[in-house]
Amino acid sequence: MRPDIVLITGATAGIGQAVARTAIAAGSRVIAVGRRQERLDALKEELGDRLWPMTLDVRDLARIRPAFEELPSKFQAIDCLVNSAGLALGLDKFWLSDDQHWQQMIDTNITALLHVTRAVLPGMLARGRGHVLQLGSVAGTYPYGGGSAYGGSKAFVSKFSDHLRVDLGGTPVRVTSIEPGAVETEFSVVRFGGDQARADKVYEGFQPLTAQNIADSIWFCACQPAHVNINHLEIMPVSQTANGFAFHRK
Numbered sequence: 379m380r381p382d383i384v385l386i387t388g389a390t391a392g393i394g395q396a397v398a399r400t401a402i403a404a405g406s407r408v409i410a411v412g413r414r415q416e417r418l419d420a421l422k423e424e425l426g427d428r429l430w431p432m433t434l435d436v437r438d439l440a441r442i443r444p445a446f447e448e449l450p451s452k453f454q455a456i457d458c459l460v461n462s463a464g465l466a467l468g469l470d471k472f473w474l475s476d477d478q479h480w481q482q483m484i485d486t487n488i489t490a491l492l493h494v495t496r497a498v499l500p501g502m503l504a505r506g507r508g509h510v511l512q513l514g515s516v517a518g519t520y521p522y523g524g525g526s527a528y529g530g531s532k533a534f535v536s537k538f539s540d541h542l543r544v545d546l547g548g549t550p551v552r553v554t555s556i557e558p559g560a561v562e563t564e565f566s567v568v569r570f571g572g573d574q575a576r577a578d579k580v581y582e583g584f585q586p587l588t589a590q591n592i593a594d595s596i597w598f599c600a601c602q603p604a605h606v607n608i609n610h611l612e613i614m615p616v617s618q619t620a621n622g623f624a625f626h627r628k
């Protein structure tokens with residue numbers, strides 16, 4: 379069942395932007411959220427009037443509900459939310475990491491995601507139709523060095539999705555946690571503070587996933603018949619595997 383109106387946070391780049399293109403191509407309307415207005419303007423130029431650009435920093439919690447209430451009537455009945463706005467910052471051991479980095483990850487990946495979800499759910503319940511898709515990560519399941527705050531935030535997304543599904547039991551609203559491995563987007567450039575060369579090294583010598591690979595998976599989940607809920611979807615490139623335990627021997 380194709381969603382009619384899809385709200386996507388983080389639609390100015392990467393996975394969220396690929397979902398926006400996929401949803402518009404399928405005939406849905408899209409509310410595209412991000413901070414970079416010029417990117418949203420370009421997306422509207424490219425995708426046309428079925429896209430509504432919403433310039434919003436999702437950490438501006440007081441703005442979230444008013445921004446949704448101000449939507450034009452033909453974009454009000456959101457039946458699909460894709461919470462893709464998120465980031466990793468830095469790759470240092472936790473005690474060496476910048477506290478502003480992990481605070482921003484928590485504010486974006488956890489707190490803002492909760493507030494956006496909270497703002498959208500009452501309308502979905504009232505209309506008896508809705509699907510919340512959250513961008514988790516394999517980092518929420520498998521630990522790696524330097525990923526403690528990021529991985530912790532993504533474990534939250536996965537567990538929050540499980541608990542939310544329980545609260546929504548008996549309603550038609552669905553919840554899916556999408557958990558990708560390495561996807562080549564602006565993710566690593568952001569993580570390394572704009573250092574493109576260091577970001578490129580992350581994907582050197584293997585074929586990472588593309589944003590479109592993940593968008594296709596998200597759209598597959600979103601278009602299932604109304605009685606089907608894909609709870610979790612973990613997706614990695616064939617060349618990526620979980621690394622197991624380390625033994626620090628004498």
Ligand SMILES: NC(=O)c1ccc[n+]([C@@H]2O[C@H](COP(=O)([O-])OP(=O)(O)OC[C@H]3O[C@@H](n4cnc5c(N)ncnc54)[C@H](OP(=O)(O)O)[C@@H]3O)[C@@H](O)[C@H]2O)c1
Pocket residue numbers: 387388389390391392393394411412413414417434435436437461462463464465466486513514515516557558559560561562563564565566568589
């Ligand atoms: N790439 C990967 O390998 C990977 C793997 C697993 C999970 N993920 C998750 O997938 C999601 C999307 O990542 P991506 O790979 O598409 O990264 P990306 O290319 O860097 O895109 C991130 C998006 O989030 C938006 N964003 C960040 N902070 C925001 C804020 N405060 N308010 C509004 N929008 C904000 C950015 O828009 P603006 O800068 O314009 O605001 C951008 O559109 C993230 O949650 C990420 O953790 C990524």
